[in-house]
Amino acid sequence: MRKRLAELLDDPELIARYWTAMDGQAVGRMMPSLPYIDAVPADGGLRVRLTTARAVPDVGEDTVTLSAAGSTFEFAPEAEAVLRPLVDARTVDLAALADTAGLALEDAAGLVQELVAGQAAVVGSLL
Template identity: 85%
Template sequence: MARVSADQGTRSLHVTCGLQPHTATHLMAWVSEQLLTHEDWRRDLPLLAAPDVQADAVDGMRKRLAELLDDPTLIARYRAAMDGQAVGRMVPSLPYIDTVPVDGGLRVRLTAARAVLDVVEDKVTLSAAGTVYEFAPEAEAVLRPLADGRTVELAMLADAAGLALEDVAALVQELVAGQVATVGSLL
């Protein structure tokens, strides 16, 4: 932590900005994590095997890596994965830390810097602040406006999703507990 003071008793304003680089090395580190889903990349290396067996192992690794690197959506997938890990500012939902009340007038918004909403047939996932939340498909109507950066009343979310206000409050409570959302009447 840096310490800054104004010179000669005058007022001073200081701004600190942090930037997250995304280099080819960062991409390759992420790709190496993706490779762990393939059994051939988790297998022990044939360190004591004959040279032809070692060459075959390296050739197999090369082919799997080339498959991933040849994917034209690789950088877009990497970006989406990084967006889902971006941490926002912690904004406590005082006084609603333990329980989000069933109050349609309460407003909710995500505090994560960026959130990624992914919808597949049988589930909806929200990736925010490094955590992945899984919900039933009906939750998409609740999560979509939040992932789009909007601040919305709980009643509006319940109406849009066709869900009971109690269910929406419980879903939002899960996000508040994970520190990726905040609720309040003055948001």
């Protein structure tokens, strides 16, 4: 057993596999989105950012999934344009996210609300 464990620990891909497994599971820094806990309004001036730097998007044919803050979120393919700037560790105006994705401001706010509810994103005017 010791020999097998030594072989596994000697694998040059071990650290890369570990970090891949941990991506998306890292819990973000908890920040309340006061007063927007119950609902993110369709206010283009609100700023949005993820609470974790280790979010992992996965773009499929029919869905886009985002693993962040220990949860997995599933969205329609159009959401990739909203998620990409956030995954790139940027703080972005809600209006810019909606424009980039070609979505109505209300739809972008709904997507962000799902991330806020899952503690994967934070919104506010002073971010």
